[in-house]
Amino acid sequence: MNTSVTEKPRQTSEPANDKVWLIVAGLMLTTFLAALDGSIVSTAMPTITGQLGGFDLYSWVFSIYLLTSTVTVPIYGKLADLFGRKRVLLVGVVLFLAGSALCGYSQDMLQLVIFRGIQGIGGGAILPIAVTILGDLFPLEQRAKIQGFTGSVWGISAVVGPALGGFIVDNTSWRWIFYLNLPFGILAVLTIVIFFHERLNTRNHKIDFMGAFCLLVGTSALLLGLTSGGRDWAWVSGPSLLVFGVAVVGLAGFFMVERVAGEPILPLSLFKNRLILVSGIAALLIGGVMIGVVTYVPLFVQGALGTSATIAGGVLATMSIGWPIAGSFAGRLILRWGYRYTALLGGVILLVSVIMMLVIDRQTSPFYIAFCSLLSGFGLGFSTTSFVVAIQNEVTWERRGVATASNLFLRSLGSTIWVAALGSILNNILVSQTEKLTGGTHNPLDLMNAILNPLAGRTIDAATRGAVQTGLEQAFHWVILVEVLSAVIALVIIFQMPRAKINRKAAAEVESVPNPTGLPE
Numbered sequence: 194m195n196t197s198v199t200e201k202p203r204q205t206s207e208p209a210n211d212k213v214w215l216i217v218a219g220l221m222l223t224t225f226l227a228a229l230d231g232s233i234v235s236t237a238m239p240t241i242t243g244q245l246g247g248f249d250l251y252s253w254v255f256s257i258y259l260l261t262s263t264v265t266v267p268i269y270g271k272l273a274d275l276f277g278r279k280r281v282l283l284v285g286v287v288l289f290l291a292g293s294a295l296c297g298y299s300q301d302m303l304q305l306v307i308f309r310g311i312q313g314i315g316g317g318a319i320l321p322i323a324v325t326i327l328g329d330l331f332p333l334e335q336r337a338k339i340q341g342f343t344g345s346v347w348g349i350s351a352v353v354g355p356a357l358g359g360f361i362v363d364n365t366s367w368r369w370i371f372y373l374n375l376p377f378g379i380l381a382v383l384t385i386v387i388f389f390h391e392r393l394n395t396r397n398h399k400i401d402f403m404g405a406f407c408l409l410v411g412t413s414a415l416l417l418g419l420t421s422g423g424r425d426w427a428w429v430s431g432p433s434l435l436v437f438g439v440a441v442v443g444l445a446g447f448f449m450v451e452r453v454a455g456e457p458i459l460p461l462s463l464f465k466n467r468l469i470l471v472s473g474i475a476a477l478l479i480g481g482v483m484i485g486v487v488t489y490v491p492l493f494v495q496g497a498l499g500t501s502a503t504i505a506g507g508v509l510a511t512m513s514i515g516w517p518i519a520g521s522f523a524g525r526l527i528l529r530w531g532y533r534y535t536a537l538l539g540g541v542i543l544l545v546s547v548i549m550m551l552v553i554d555r556q557t558s559p560f561y562i563a564f565c566s567l568l569s570g571f572g573l574g575f576s577t578t579s580f581v582v583a584i585q586n587e588v589t590w591e592r593r594g595v596a597t598a599s600n601l602f603l604r605s606l607g608s609t610i611w612v613a614a615l616g617s618i619l620n621n622i623l624v625s626q627t628e629k630l631t632g633g634t635h636n637p638l639d640l641m642n643a644i645l646n647p648l649a650g651r652t653i654d655a656a657t658r659g660a661v662q663t664g665l666e667q668a669f670h671w672v673i674l675v676e677v678l679s680a681v682i683a684l685v686i687i688f689q690m691p692r693a694k695i696n697r698k699a700a701a702e703v704e705s706v707p708n709p710t711g712l713p714e
Contacts, residue, residue: 212388213330217339219384220323221346223286226374226381227319228350230258230312233358237367244367247302256420257306261313263605264412268405269318270325270598271458274591275400277391278326283382285318290378292316297371321598326389328585328593335524343520347513404450404458411443412606419613423620463596468532468587471689472580473603475536478683479576480604481611482543485676486512486569488612489619489669490550494562497555497665499658508563515570523578533690536579540684543572547676555666576687577604583690615675619668627664631657637664 234254242251273281292312299305320343327339361369418436426432451457464470491505519539526535546568553562580600588596627637640653640661653661 215384215388216330219381220326222377222381223319224323224343224346225350226378227289227316228347229354230316233354233370237358237362237370240362241367245299245302245305250302250306253306254309257310258313258316259609260413260416260420261310262317263416263602263609264409265314265317266321266602266605267408267459267595267598270321270595273322273325273594275456278322278329278594279385279389279391282318282322283385285315285322286378286382288315289319290375293371293374297368321601322594324581325594325597328597329590399455401454401456401458404447404454407443407447407450408458411440411447414440414443416609419609422613423617459595459599463592463599466587467691469584469596471686472584473600475683475686476577476580476600476604477607478679478686479543479573480607481679482547482676482683483573484608484612485615485672486566489615489672490562490566493553493665493669494559497662497669498559499662500559504559508559508566511563511567512570515567516574519571519574520578523575527579527582531692532579532583533692536576536687536690539572539575539579540687542568543576544680544684546572547673547680550673551670551677555662615672618675619672622668622671623664626667627661630660630663637661
């Protein structure tokens, strides 16, 4: 199979139009707001719950945003290809800002959950379309480096979010963590409106409403089942069977509709391309490894090692540093080695990082764990950047949005599946091991919650604390074993990527649809 990449003739140095950097700034600002949302809300949620009540809905504040922002990603990608990036991105940002304003106005926890859902519907447009626009604006030589900027945005948000959230809650009102999005979001919108222009060929499009409906129903039910199973109801129960049954019917209907749709919302023909298919499967697995590190390494550092939340956050922050650094270097390596070997480098580094975590115990230094996390960031930077750049250079402008969104969607889906599975593994082993060590005199999960609370943790005697921390250590090892297995499978999948040759000289073979950015090529 010939997988050589061809590019339109463009400048290979700095873009000719200085306005492009204002567009990049606007895109980075919108991405930063979406990235900041998760970490800043997490910090404020205890205070929000204390004022609004409704602790039983606590987890839904996060779950509903994850659900709505994930299921809308492929739909936004397709709409961006049909109607232009600018229009769809602006709709998403406006919905995100409207949801933010409503969240700040919430009078009870149910309202907050509903408005977070609206915020997530808008947030689902921001990252995939911003990444797609960056792919449109820059040539192959710069594309990977620019895509690495998005990783740095997420890294900065991971560091800034908790501190900013704590400052706002301590000095003003928690409502300002949502209201703060408004002025910066409006600035980003104005920047995009003024400086980003598209020349679109106007023609009638037949929107695949049935395909979009089936995809929304199927993926929503799947994510609902994964996030609620074992928490809101038992895995083997009536509600669980109902939700997963709806997921199967919805997704089966989606595949049937997409085969006959004139303009499918997610063209299945994309996955006939070996590079796109392999990159998607690898992204699914790597999304699972990523979420395992992000979710459970800080828990281990704070719960098993007994450190502060600040140290736990600092350990994870090293991943956020490694990711954009590797993403920036990935551009040069892609041009020299090709997508396959650059992605393989990332897969190997990621596998080494999680293997190194197998030896972590209660005596391990946080600096060692931070180094492992840094390596994970390097691995993620090299691999995920390779996937996105490879896909964007494999398709024409008219399919770049949905192709990019499909990869990001699969990465998010992998994160959702793995976090549910890993959470179930960790909870079951933590409970069983802690009950053995304590004789079953206390609820292990209640003890774990208390240990993570600096005030409540002081009331637990040393022997009980040690038993819970030992149980967490053993549970964490099982989580890491699953991470290692996932990283091994991901590496095997990456090996299946075709040996693409980056053909920068094939300028004569231009894309079938011009790039309608309105900027000089």
